[in-house]
Amino acid sequence: MADAVTTSGSPDGVRLIDAGRTSPLRAQALYHGIADAMAPGDAPVMVLAEPDAPFVSVGAHQDVSREVDIQACARSNMAVIRRATGGPALTLSPNTMMVHFVLPRGRPEAGGSAVVLYGRFTEPLVRAWQAFGVPVERCAWGGIELARYRIGGVQAGVVGKAVVVGGSLVTDFDADTVVRQASLPSDQIRAQLRDLIRERLAQAGRPVDRAAVRTALMAGVGDTLGWTLQDSTLREDEQAAIERRETQMAQMRHIFAGGQRMANAGMRATGGLKLVDLVRRSAGGLVRLRLLERDGVIEDIEITGELTSLPADGLDKLAAGLVGLRRDAPDLAVRIHDRMGRFGLELPGITAAEIALALKPVTVPAGRHPLDVLFGTNPTS
Structure with missing residues (x-):
């Protein structure tokens, strides 16, 4: 840095x-x-x-x-x-x-x-x-x-x-x-x-x-x-x-600068665009991802939270680099890691794999409740 x-x-x-x-x-x-x-x-x-x-x-x-x-x-x-x-x-x-x-x-x-x-x-x-x-x-x-x-x-x-x-x-x-x-x-x-x-x-x-x-x-x-x-x-x-x-x-x-770019994203969620809010707790602090997606493809995203970004504009560059990626891409972690390296971005305590895991859509098998999938509980017999 x-x-x-x-x-x-x-x-x-x-x-x-x-x-x-x-x-x-x-x-x-x-x-x-x-x-x-x-x-x-x-x-x-x-x-x-x-x-x-x-x-x-x-x-x-x-x-x-x-x-x-x-x-x-x-x-x-x-x-x-x-x-x-x-x-x-x-x-x-x-x-x-x-x-x-x-x-x-x-x-x-x-x-x-x-x-x-x-x-x-x-x-x-x-x-x-x-x-x-x-x-x-x-x-x-x-x-x-x-x-x-x-x-x-x-x-x-x-x-x-x-x-x-x-x-x-x-x-x-x-x-x-x-x-x-x-x-x-x-x-x-x-x-x-x-x-x-x-x-x-x-x-x-x-x-x-x-x-x-x-x-x-x-x-x-x-x-x-x-x-x-x-x-x-x-x-x-x-x-x-x-x-x-x-x-x-x-x-x-200035006080409310963080998160403002996507503050009105809900108004844009029309015509097949979906607004998704994601939160993940990592060793580096709480990470918030707010994104607009269409058929699983990221069209816009903002990253905020308790994290540290070195350099400071690295988060904006990373967010721009995530646009166009599929949330369920099997190599999503690799792609995020490559972009972090390209931008010289350090996110202390937060890995590319964690960001990819947070972005990954939750697939709910038939007969399962979404909470069962998130917390790993057995389906009700």
């Missing part, structure tokens, strides 16, 4: 922009604007910011109308802001430190596959946790796990000539906030992880506050990336780019 251009020079001298507490819109726009203004020879930038109110950060490829409870957010006066990195919607609170790494695409640290990129930038966050005795581990696709349950992670994206990788840390590792922000399967699991975090923090016997967590994070960055962080301020061009991003991110058409 990195450009072929490489840059010379030491990795030392990485800029640190610590914005402290700021509005959700500003916190989200900061790293986007810095990426917009970044030139190929610029030094990497690490950006820290804490929202002064809770908000929902929506992944770049999500359909907000389907995946976020907009009415509940409105009742709670909670902003919804779309980011340029992938992944699921995240609810971030005022005691959450947003951590973003912004670096030119030609930097060595920006190179490699998505797996390599995730591992490289998840590790400093993992080490910050571990510095306080909490035994988190790095897991697949940028995840951070505790006792085998995902409690955090990073998301990646390409913005202009920059690669952006971002995550978050609770500023005092407050157990209630950590488990509330994590997608955990039950109250019992939430209680268990809450108790484990509190127990390990108490055993470590170290003060846990914003300054201590920041120091641990800086040490993790130095140890794993070899960076020497230098406090910095925004350049004029970065400030102007951030302000432009604030204007863009506040607009409804």
